[in-house]
Amino acid sequence: MTLLEGKAISVSFGGVQALSAVDLSVHEGDVLGLIGPNGAGKTTLLNAISGLCPARSETLKFNGTEISRLKPHRRAKLGIARTFQVVKPFDRLTVVENVAVGAMFSGHKIPTRSRVIERARVALEQVGIASKADLFPRQLTLSERQQLELARALAMEPALLLLDEVMAGLNHAEIEKTMALIQHINKNLGITIVVVEHVMKAIMNVCNRIVVLHFGKKIAEGTPARIVESPEVIQAYLGKRFADRQRRDLAQRAAQP
Amino acid sequence: MAGFDKKDAGPALPSIVLGAAVLVFLILAPFVLSNYWLRVLTSILMYGIVAQGLNIIVGYTGYHAFGNSVFFGIGAYSTGVGMALGLPFGLALALTVPVAVVVAVMVGWPLLRLSGHYFAIATVALNMAMMEMVINVGGITGGAQGLALPINPMGPAMLYKIIYLVMLLILAGATATVYWLDRGSLGYALRALRDSEQGAQVMGINTTAMKIMAWAASGSFTALAGGVWAYWFTFIEPSSAFDINISIKGYVMMLMGGLGTVFGPLIGAAFLELFATIIWGKFLKIHLLLLGMLIVLVVTLMPQGLLHHLRWFKRRGKPKEVIR
Numbered sequence: 001m002t003l004l005e006g007k008a009i010s011v012s013f014g015g016v017q018a019l020s021a022v023d024l025s026v027h028e029g030d031v032l033g034l035i036g037p038n039g040a041g042k043t044t045l046l047n048a049i050s051g052l053c054p055a056r057s058e059t060l061k062f063n064g065t066e067i068s069r070l071k072p073h074r075r076a077k078l079g080i081a082r083t084f085q086v087v088k089p090f091d092r093l094t095v096v097e098n099v100a101v102g103a104m105f106s107g108h109k110i111p112t113r114s115r116v117i118e119r120a121r122v123a124l125e126q127v128g129i130a131s132k133a134d135l136f137p138r139q140l141t142l143s144e145r146q147q148l149e150l151a152r153a154l155a156m157e158p159a160l161l162l163l164d165e166v167m168a169g170l171n172h173a174e175i176e177k178t179m180a181l182i183q184h185i186n187k188n189l190g191i192t193i194v195v196v197e198h199v200m201k202a203i204m205n206v207c208n209r210i211v212v213l214h215f216g217k218k219i220a221e222g223t224p225a226r227i228v229e230s231p232e233v234i235q236a237y238l239g240k241r242f243a244d245r246q247r248r249d250l251a252q253r254a255a256q257p
Numbered sequence: 258m259a260g261f262d263k264k265d266a267g268p269a270l271p272s273i274v275l276g277a278a279v280l281v282f283l284i285l286a287p288f289v290l291s292n293y294w295l296r297v298l299t300s301i302l303m304y305g306i307v308a309q310g311l312n313i314i315v316g317y318t319g320y321h322a323f324g325n326s327v328f329f330g331i332g333a334y335s336t337g338v339g340m341a342l343g344l345p346f347g348l349a350l351a352l353t354v355p356v357a358v359v360v361a362v363m364v365g366w367p368l369l370r371l372s373g374h375y376f377a378i379a380t381v382a383l384n385m386a387m388m389e390m391v392i393n394v395g396g397i398t399g400g401a402q403g404l405a406l407p408i409n410p411m412g413p414a415m416l417y418k419i420i421y422l423v424m425l426l427i428l429a430g431a432t433a434t435v436y437w438l439d440r441g442s443l444g445y446a447l448r449a450l451r452d453s454e455q456g457a458q459v460m461g462i463n464t465t466a467m468k469i470m471a472w473a474a475s476g477s478f479t480a481l482a483g484g485v486w487a488y489w490f491t492f493i494e495p496s497s498a499f500d501i502n503i504s505i506k507g508y509v510m511m512l513m514g515g516l517g518t519v520f521g522p523l524i525g526a527a528f529l530e531l532f533a534t535i536i537w538g539k540f541l542k543i544h545l546l547l548l549g550m551l552i553v554l555v556v557t558l559m560p561q562g563l564l565h566h567l568r569w570f571k572r573r574g575k576p577k578e579v580i581r
Contacts, residue, residue, distance in 0.1 A: 050459050076461035088456035090449045092517070101449045104442045105461035152460060 003028045003160055003192050004049065007058040011044050011216075018044045019055070019216045026160065026194060031186050033207035033224075034196045037237050040213040042196040043085060046162045049194075050082045051075045063159065077107040081158035083149035085165040085196075089137035095148060096120050096133040102155035123155040127181060143174050154185065161185065163195045167202055175199055182206050200238070204228075204246055212237065225250050283425055287418040295421055299489070301530040302424040306482040307507035308514070308522035309431040314475040315508075316516035317438060318468060319451030320369065323504060324380030325479055327387050328357050330499035332480030333487035337404045338397050340488070346409075350423075350484040357480035361473035369468040372454075381501065388499035403494030406487060420489045427485065428523070431478040436519045447471055448517075513555050515562025524563050 004026040011019040019041045026032050034042045048055035051072035060068040067075050081102070090098050099120035103110055110116050124130040127147040129140070137145060146166050153161055163182070167175050179202050185191050186206075197203050203210065203224070210227045212220040214236040220227055227233055228246045238246070286298055307329065314322045332353040339349030368379050392401045399405075409416045438444035450457040450464045457464050487493045506529070507522075514525025532551060537544040559566055 052455060052459070071463070071465075072455075072458035073461050073463045076459050080459075082459050084456070088453035090452035090456065092452055093445070093448055097445065101445050101457070101462075102460050104445060107461065152456075156460060 001028045002026070002061075003030075003063060004194075005059060005061040006049070007060075009045065009048050009055055009057040009060065011041070011048055011053055011055045017216050019048065019213075022213070022216070022218050024211065024218075026192060028192055029186070029190070030209055031182065031193045031195065031207045033203040033210040034194060034213065035198075035200075035203055035210060035227075035237065036213035036219075039215075040237075041216040042213055043164055044216075045213065046082060046164055046194070046196060049075075050080055050162060073105075076105070076156065076158075079107060079156075079159035080162065081106075081153035081156045081160070082162035083146070083153055083164055083166055085168060087137075087145045087149050089145060089148055091137055094134050094136055095129070095140070096124065098137065098148060099123050099151045099155045102152040106156035106158070108157050119157075120151075120155050123151040126154055126185075127151045128177070143170050146170070150181070154189075158191060161191050161193045163193060163197075165196055165198065167197055167199045175202060178202070179206055200242065200246065204250065225254075287421045292414070292417060295417055297530065297534050299417070299421045299424055301527050302421070302428050303482050303486060304507055304510055304530055305428045305523045305526035306424065306431050306478055307503060308510040308526050309428065309435055310475045310477075310479040310482070311504065311507050311511050312435060312516060312518075312522045313438065313478075314472050316511065316518070316522075317435075317444060317447040317451065318471040320372070320468065320472070321374070321377040322380045322472065322475065323377040323508065324382070324384035324501065325475065325507070326499060326501050326504035327380065327384040328360070328476035328479035329483035329486070329503050330384070330387055330391070330495070331357055331360060331476075332483030333493050333498040334391055334398060334404070334483075335480070336484035336487045337406050337493050340406050341397060341404065346488055350481065350488075353480040353484045354477045357476040358473045361476040362469055365469045365472045366465075369465070369472065384499055384501055384504075388495045391495045391499070399494075401495065403492055406491045406493070408491060409488075417489075420485060423485050424482070427478065427481045432519065432523065434474060434478070439519050443467075509552060513552070513559075513563055515564035518562065518564050521562050521564040524567070528563060 002025050004024065006022070006024040008021040008023065009019055010017070010021055022041070022045060024045065034045065036042055044053060047053040049060070051067070051070060055068070057068050059066065062075070062078055062080060065078060067078065090101065093101070096117065100116050102123070103116045103119040110119060121130060121133065124133055127150050129144050129147050129151065132140060132144060137148060140148060150163070150166060167178050170178060182193060182195065183206055186193050195203065195207065207224060210222065210224055211218060212227060212230070212233045219232045219236060220230045228238065228243045228250065234240055234243045287295055290298065307325070310328070311322065311325055314320050314325070335353045335356045336346075336349045339352055340346060344352070364383060368376060368383070371379055391398050394400065438447065446457065446462045446467050449460065449462060450467055454464050483498065487498070510525035510529050511522045512525070513529060514523065515521030533544075533548055536547050540547055555563070
């Protein structure tokens with residue numbers, strides 16, 4: 001079933017066409033990768049979906065509801081959660097309070113204060129920073145702050161989760177952990193995910209479908225195996241050497257039982 | 258603010274005892290204090306309301322409504338005009354709330370899109386515009402000549418006691434509102450949008466509605482203070498009702514006491530007004546100089562406000578962050 005259906009999504013800032021007529025459909029259970037060079041319009045597309053930037057589209061339907069005219073908070077209540085590449089924590093609330101805000105105002109009404117806290121703590125457990133619950137965001141490391149973004153989104157118990165470069169600046173071990181976390185969120189919590197990411201290893205491993213943007217246009221869409229074959233994508237983004245290596249890796253993995 | 262899941266622990270015993278003592282004193286004050294000190298205390302309460310009103314929109318919501326005195330003037334004039342039209346004081350005063358709410362919603366809807374110093378300047382401009390409007394409308398407002406309110410038949414001694422008690426009641430209401438905000442989900446919505454508006458939006462918070470609501474609450478209390486002030490002074494004019502110094506003073510008090518805290522603005526108001534009175538009495542020629550130095554000292558040495566340093570009030574356990 002299609003969870004998010006966007007037709008001809010366009011965004012322009014003054015004379016700059018940031019997105020031109022991009023079609024996007026996200027199916028329930030997908031982990032959809034959104035890749036492309038810097039300035040391709042990946043974050044803009046996430047902003048258009050979450051309602052943070054004015055976008056035009058033929059349709060933008062979430063769960064069958066037309067959302068293109070809804071404000072960001074209404075979309076959030078319908079079940080769309082997101083993280084920001086440049087993290088936006090509530091600096092003067094503690095970590096657990098930050099996450100509790102997600103539980104408080106999402107579409108799922110949580111009746112009591114203690115349940116809200118309980119929910120927030122579960123989300124902190126899930127991303128692995130439960131021990132930092134009572135600190136303030138500025139006392140966290142960058143990777144912990146990125147996990148805080150993720151925890152806040154998880155506490156909303158969304159149907160669709162938009163991740164904007166949650167792995168940027170992380171080290172190898174942290175990337176492995178985050179990849180496992182994304183797969184856990186998708187498989188065990190049943191949340192459909194759209195990831196914007198430059199860490200190609202992660203994209204190739206966790207995504208079942210990939211959409212490639214270039215200068216605001218969609219230039220390719222398909223499975224990871226198809227994407228590394230696409231000459232346009234190699235030309236625009238991946239580069240030949242990288243694509244060859246990815247193809248080899250994918251083939252190797254396919255050969256293994 | 259730290260750790261709302263720990264709130265069952267409640268405030269420490271010393272602060273309960275101290276709070277009760279202060280409350281008893283405040284209730285008995287009009288019957289034991291001289292008229293002079295009652296007047297000082299009434300003005301502490303009045304500024305306490307102004308500071309608490311600012312606390313809602315500045316401390317919790319992060320919108321620096323420098324010109325919040327506009328609501329003080331609106332309250333003074335709507336009470337004054339109401340009484341000039343023959344309404345009793347209580348009714349005229351109560352009507353200031355809907356007037357303030359209407360202004361906050363109508364003006365707030367466009368103005369609250371601005372942020373930071375743009376919003377601050379816009380509120381100052383609003384204050385000036387309102388003052389000019391009252392001057393030029395003339396008629397029932399008295400225009401530039403000012404407006405005399407009906408003299409109360411019960412005599413000044415009784416009137417001052419009543420004025421005091423009404424101020425106390427409004428301040429209690431404002432503080433209860435802030436206390437409720439501090440604990441409840443609404444307060445979390447305000448603090449979330451204060452720290453990151455986009456972050457709050459994508460987490461399901463209707464930031465526009467929340468900001469307008471916060472300003473309406475802030476404006477309502479400020480307007481009530483203005484309304485009581487008008488009856489207290491019985492003669493109002495645009496330049497004293499829309500005096501920007503009222504909100505500047507309230508601002509300093511809020512900063513001194515600790516913004517974004519429930520009792521900080523009250524402590525700041527009491528501290529500054531008492532010291533201003535004492536210094537004014539002892540050093541007539543240089544009292545502003547001394548007061549200025551005092552403010553500089555307190556703000557540099559205690560940027561988090563006095564409340565932070567009064568350990569009794571501090572909720573136990575966690576460190577409080579610097580709030581600026």
